[in-house]
Amino acid sequence: MLIGLALLGTGMTACSTASNEEGNAEATTTSEADVNVNQAPEAQAVAVNNEADQLTGYQVGDKATDFKLMGTDDKEHSLGDMADVKGYVITFTCNHCPYSVLYEDRLIDFHNAYAAKGYPVIAINPNDPRVQPEDSIELMKERAKEKSFPFLYLFDEGQAIYPQYGATRTPHVFLLDKDMVVRYIGAIDNNAREASAVTEKYLEKAIEALEAGQQPDPNFTKAVGCTIKAKKS
Amino acid sequence: MVAACGGTPTPNEATSTKNTPTEVAPRAVAVKQAHGIPMGSFDELEYLFHLDTDTTYIINFWATWCKPCVAELPYFEQLTAAYADQPVKVRLISLDFPKQIESRLLPFIEKNQLQSEVWVLDDPDANSWIDKVSPQWSGAIPATVVYRRDQRGFWEQSFESYEELNTIVKPFIKN
Numbered sequence: 083m084l085i086g087l088a089l090l091g092t093g094m095t096a097c098s099t100a101s102n103e104e105g106n107a108e109a110t111t112t113s114e115a116d117v118n119v120n121q122a123p124e125a126q127a128v129a130v131n132n133e134a135d136q137l138t139g140y141q142v143g144d145k146a147t148d149f150k151l152m153g154t155d156d157k158e159h160s161l162g163d164m165a166d167v168k169g170y171v172i173t174f175t176c177n178h179c180p181y182s183v184l185y186e187d188r189l190i191d192f193h194n195a196y197a198a199k200g201y202p203v204i205a206i207n208p209n210d211p212r213v214q215p216e217d218s219i220e221l222m223k224e225r226a227k228e229k230s231f232p233f234l235y236l237f238d239e240g241q242a243i244y245p246q247y248g249a250t251r252t253p254h255v256f257l258l259d260k261d262m263v264v265r266y267i268g269a270i271d272n273n274a275r276e277a278s279a280v281t282e283k284y285l286e287k288a289i290e291a292l293e294a295g296q297q298p299d300p301n302f303t304k305a306v307g308c309t310i311k312a313k314k315s
Numbered sequence: 316m317v318a319a320c321g322g323t324p325t326p327n328e329a330t331s332t333k334n335t336p337t338e339v340a341p342r343a344v345a346v347k348q349a350h351g352i353p354m355g356s357f358d359e360l361e362y363l364f365h366l367d368t369d370t371t372y373i374i375n376f377w378a379t380w381c382k383p384c385v386a387e388l389p390y391f392e393q394l395t396a397a398y399a400d401q402p403v404k405v406r407l408i409s410l411d412f413p414k415q416i417e418s419r420l421l422p423f424i425e426k427n428q429l430q431s432e433v434w435v436l437d438d439p440d441a442n443s444w445i446d447k448v449s450p451q452w453s454g455a456i457p458a459t460v461v462y463r464r465d466q467r468g469f470w471e472q473s474f475e476s477y478e479e480l481n482t483i484v485k486p487f488i489k490n
Contacts, residue, residue, distance in 0.1 A: 250471070272440045305445075307455050
C-alpha cells in the first residue's frame with residue numbers, strides 16, 4: 083500500500099514545497115485531495131514488462147487454437163463446445179480496468195444483439211490476481227452477477243491463452259470466424275469514454291462484413307487500455 | 316538531488332523557455348489550459364513529439380487510475396531532478412478524462428508534489444493517434460517515448476527502477 087508514496091518521496095525530499103506553489107496554486111484551492119497513490123483503482127504496485135509479448139500473437143488470417151477455461155458459472159468452456167455459431171467475439175477484459183468497465187454495458191448490448199445471430203461474446207480475464215486482486219475468479223463471479231453478464235466470463239488461469247492471442251491490454255477484441263480464423267483484432271469502437279459519441283463501430287462493422295462474405299475493413303485497430311497484469315518472473 | 320532542486324522548472328507551463336527557446340506550438344496554436352494544465356487533442360499536442368532542439372524529451376503516457384503508471388512516476392520525477400541543469404525535459408501526458416482533472420488529477424499532482432510537466436491528452440479516438448506516437452504501441456499504458464531531434468525510442472512497459480529508466484535515457488543526452 084505504501085510503496086507508491088514512499089517511492090514518490092525518494093529524490094524529492096530535499097525539494098522545498100515552495101517550488102510547487104506556483105504551478106499547483108490552483109490545486110491547493112480545490113477540496114482536500116481524495117485521490118492518492120494508495121487509492122488508485124489498480125491495486126498492486128507490481129510493474130509489468132510485456133514488451134516481448136507484443137511482438138508475438140495472432141495476426142488477422144491466423145487460425146486460433148481452442149482452449150478450455152473455467153467460467154464464472156463454475157464450468158469449463160471451449161470454443162469447440164459451442165453449437166450453432168458463426169464466429170466468436172473473444173474479448174480480453176477484466177474487472178479492475180476503467181476502460182474495461184466503460185465497455186461492460188456495450189458488451190452486454192453487443193452480446194444480446196449478436197449472440198442470436200451466431201456471434202457470442204466470450205470474455206476472458208487475462209490478469210493474474212496475485213498482481214491484481216480485483217481480478218480473482220471470486221470477484222469475477224461477483225461482477226458477472228452484479229451486471230448480469232449474458233455472456234461467458236472466463237478466467238485465463240495460468241495465463242497460457244492471452245500470450246497465444248497476443249492480447250496486450252484490456253479490453254482487446256479478437257473476432258474469429260466459425261473456423262476459428264482471426265478476422266479482426268482491436269477495439270470495439272472509437273470512443274471508450276462516451277458510447278453516445280462513437281462514430282465508428284469497428285467490431286459491429288467487422289461482423290457485418292463477415293456476414294456479407296467480405297473482409298472486415300479495417301481489420302486491425304488500436305485503443306488505449308490497461309496492461310495485462312502478469313506475475314513477474 | 317539537493318542541488319537539483321534549485322533548478323526545478325515551473326511545472327505545467329506550456330512554453331517553458333528554460334532550455335528550449337524555440338519550443339512553441341506551431342501554426343499559432345494556442346494550447347488550451349484546463350485548471351492550469353495544458354490540454355489538447357492529439358493534433359494540438361503532436362508538436363511535442365517533434366521539437367527540433369538540443370533537448371532530450373522524455374514523454375510518458377499515464378493516468379491516475381493506472382497503478383503501474385503511478386508506480387513508475389517517481390523515477391520520472393527523479394529524472395527531472397537529476398537533469399535539471401541539462402537540456403532534458405520530462406513530460407507526463409495524462410490520459411485522465413477531462414472531467415477528472417479537477418477531481419482526480421489536480422489533487423494527485425498536489426499530493427505527490429509532481430515537479431515534471433503534466434499535460435492532458437483529450438482525444439478519445441485513440442486508433443487515430445496511437446500509431447503516430449509509435450507504430451510499436453498497442454495502446455496499453457504506461458508507455459514512454461524518448462527523443463532528441465531524429466533519434467527516437469519507444470517503450471511499452473513499466474520501468475522498475477530509476478536506473479532502468481535512466482539507462483534508456485542516457486544515450487539520448489547530448490554531451
